[in-house]
Every structure is written in structure tokens, then in C-alpha cells.
Amino acid sequence: MPDLQELIASSIKNYREGSIVKGHILEIRPREFLVDIGYKSEGVIPAVEFEDPDEVEIGDEIEVLLERLENDEGMVVLSKEKAAQRQNWEKIVGVFKGDGLIKGKVRSVVKGGLTVNVGVEAFLPASQIDIIPPKDLQQFVGNIYDFKIVKINEDRKNVVLSRREIIEQERSEKRQKFLSGVNIGDRINGTVKNITDFGAFVDLDGIDGLLHVTDMSWARLNHPGEILKVGQQLEVQVLDINKEKERVSLGLKQMQSNPWDKIEERFPVGQKVSGKITNLMPYGAFVQIEEGVEGLIHISEMFWTSKKSKHPSKVLSVSEKIRIIILDINKDSKGYPWA
Numbered sequence: 001m002p003d004l005q006e007l008i009a010s011s012i013k014n015y016r017e018g019s020i021v022k023g024h025i026l027e028i029r030p031r032e033f034l035v036d037i038g039y040k041s042e043g044v045i046p047a048v049e050f051e052d053p054d055e056v057e058i059g060d061e062i063e064v065l066l067e068r069l070e071n072d073e074g075m076v077v078l079s080k081e082k083a084a085q086r087q088n089w090e091k092i093v094g095v096f097k098g099d100g101l102i103k104g105k106v107r108s109v110v111k112g113g114l115t116v117n118v119g120v121e122a123f124l125p126a127s128q129i130d131i132i133p134p135k136d137l138q139q140f141v142g143n144i145y146d147f148k149i150v151k152i153n154e155d156r157k158n159v160v161l162s163r164r165e166i167i168e169q170e171r172s173e174k175r176q177k178f179l180s181g182v183n184i185g186d187r188i189n190g191t192v193k194n195i196t197d198f199g200a201f202v203d204l205d206g207i208d209g210l211l212h213v214t215d216m217s218w219a220r221l222n223h224p225g226e227i228l229k230v231g232q233q234l235e236v237q238v239l240d241i242n243k244e245k246e247r248v249s250l251g252l253k254q255m256q257s258n259p260w261d262k263i264e265e266r267f268p269v270g271q272k273v274s275g276k277i278t279n280l281m282p283y284g285a286f287v288q289i290e291e292g293v294e295g296l297i298h299i300s301e302m303f304w305t306s307k308k309s310k311h312p313s314k315v316l317s318v319s320e321k322i323r324i325i326i327l328d329i330n331k332d333s334k335g336y337p338w339a
Helices: 004-014 080-097 164-181
Strands: 020-028 032-036 043-046 061-068 076-079 101-110 113-117 121-125 144-153 158-162 187-195 199-203 208-212 233-242 247-251 272-281 284-290 293-298 321-325
Touching (some): 043 076, 061 080, 076 080, 080 144, 121 144, 158 164, 284 321
Antiparallel strands (some): 020 032, 144 158, 187 199, 233 247, 272 321, 284 293
16 A cells, blocks of 8 residues: 555655646536536536537546646646647647658648648648649648658647658559550550640559550640640550650550551452642642541642743642542552542
């Protein structure tokens, strides 16, 4: 059995100002709760310090911070909120020393980023929200995400988070998995991420593949935007893979049969066909007779006279439909001399 001095020492230790102790709800009042911590007097805690005051019942056990043993009214000064903050801060420090990963709920938009509740208030810089910093930060408010704690200041109790690092790590793992399993010739699904003059970048769930404009369509394209838009879902074929540089070349037109296959059977020399003018040049006119199949009417095949001053635009216009005759087929250059 412990003697009286041990009990006194234990009592002094348990009721030291600044320590966290357990208490019980003794009385429920309109705006506050009376709490008994086993000391000679009780303490009062405002209802706003509880997440859901309506759920609190008499007898509930809670942990509180003992701020003062006695105020001017002879009551113990307690705080449930400060006890939680201290416990959460100790948790934050432990997580930071570990893998740094923690869940949190975005609370509000502030200058330069977002505030996030991870047990304590933390700051998420705009540059660390995503791989590409979003323009509308309000869309994140109220959502719960995984974050990585990248910096803490114990003196100021500041916490800095990053969501971007987690996304980059996930994408890196997906890239390695993708590259280890994909082969040239595979057909895969992706989403158009960005469009440039020379092609489009397609998100393959972790790695971006390049779809060059020359591999988009068998027909003539002036710009990728003519057939693609950002966010569009595509099924593409893998044309080339560079695992060291993590580069993937993609093809869209390869998903369709080559219109130049068996071209001589469909359009034999001497046959008259209909076509549409697609482009006019000083030396002639380009005509499309079916999607992906174009040929050239040389200027020498347009006029019976040889006046050099004449231009194809004198007799033809872009998009005009005309009748022509096939003079020759050159599959290597994929072009026709027509008349």
C-alpha cells in the first residue's frame, strides 16, 4: 500500500499547472460545461471548445489542459481545445519525424495558398497544391486530401504542407509500372493534356506520351486542334518507347487502316473520280478524293496554254469539288499527278 507521502506526491504531480489531465462532465449548462478533474474545485469549459456540444452527456470523460489551479473565483481554469492542440502538435512532430504523411481538411483560401486542418492549422502553398498550380483555389475548400509535412517550426507552431510531392511520387510509381509493362504496338487509353502546334501530350495515367501531328490522321491537318481538344479521351497505339528518358511516342491514325493500302485497286490509272480542293500552290492544286488520300494536279495539267502568269487560283478555289482523271500513282510519295 502506498504511504501518505506517495499519495501526496502523486496528487501534486497530477495537478500541475500546464499538464493534461482527465476529467468528467459534471453539469451541462447552456453555453458551458462544468468539469470535475478530481481536484478540490471544478472548472468550466465553454461549449464552443467541443466539436459537437449537443452530443455531450453528463459523465463523459474528456482530456483537458490544466491552465491554473485556482482563479479569482476559486475555480480551476481548464481548456479542452488547448489540450487537443498540444496533443495534436506532438502527433504532428511525430509524423514529421516519420514518413511525414497525414490527412487534412482544407479550411479556407488565404494569401499565397490554403489553410488546412491536420489537427492543428497548417499552411499549404499554392505551388504545392498540384503539379500545375491551379487558378481557382476555392475548389479545394472543404475537401479532405493526403498531405506531406515538409516543414515545421516548433517555436511558432507553424506547419507547412505539400500535396504536390505526394502526387509526384504517385506519378513516378505509375510511370515505372507503365514502362515496365508496355510494349510497342500496344493499344492504350489516355487523356489529351495539352495541345501544341506540333502535336498533343496525352496523359497515360502517370506518364505523358507525345502524339505528333503527323501521326494523328491520314488526312491533311493544319493544326492538332482541328480534331483534338484538352480533356478528350483517346485510344492510341504505342509507336516507340524510350525507358531511360521516360518518353513514349503515340499514334492515332495507326488505329485505322492505311487508306493507301491497295490504292491501285480502288483508284486505277485512267479512272475518273470526284475530289475536293484542299490547297492551292503556285505549282498546282492538292485534291482529296477520300479521307487520307490526296493528290497533286500539276499546273501543267490545268491549262492548255503555257502562260507563266497563270495561277491555279485563277480557275480553282479551296473546298471546290471537281472531276479529275488519275494519270499516275506514286505510293512512295503518297501523291497523284492528276488531270
